[in-house]
Amino acid sequence: MLLMFSTTGDEPVRKTALFDAVYFEVTEASANSTSATMGVDGFVPLAVIFAVVAAFIALVQIILDTLQTRRRQLLAQRGE
Numbered sequence: 001m002l003l004m005f006s007t008t009g010d011e012p013v014r015k016t017a018l019f020d021a022v023y024f025e026v027t028e029a030s031a032n033s034t035s036a037t038m039g040v041d042g043f044v045p046l047a048v049i050f051a052v053v054a055a056f057i058a059l060v061q062i063i064l065d066t067l068q069t070r071r072r073q074l075l076a077q078r079g080e
Contacts, residue, residue: 003023
């Protein structure tokens with residue numbers, strides 16, 4: 001959405017984002033109309049971004065599970 005609203009003027013323009021993985025292009029279709037196109041140019045950057053986010057989420061989940069296990073152990077020792 002940011003790409004769509006960052007185009008200015010009536011001239012043809014092509015904007016890219018996410019390491020050139022997605023694009024938004026505005027061209028003149030006829031004298032009184034413009035054509036807007038958006039799409040995906042490359043799947044590799046999107047796959048890398050997805051893998052990094054998934055790895056981060058998995059790491060956070062592992063850390064939380066480890067901390068909860070440690071908390072249970074400490075509470076069990078305290079209650080003995």
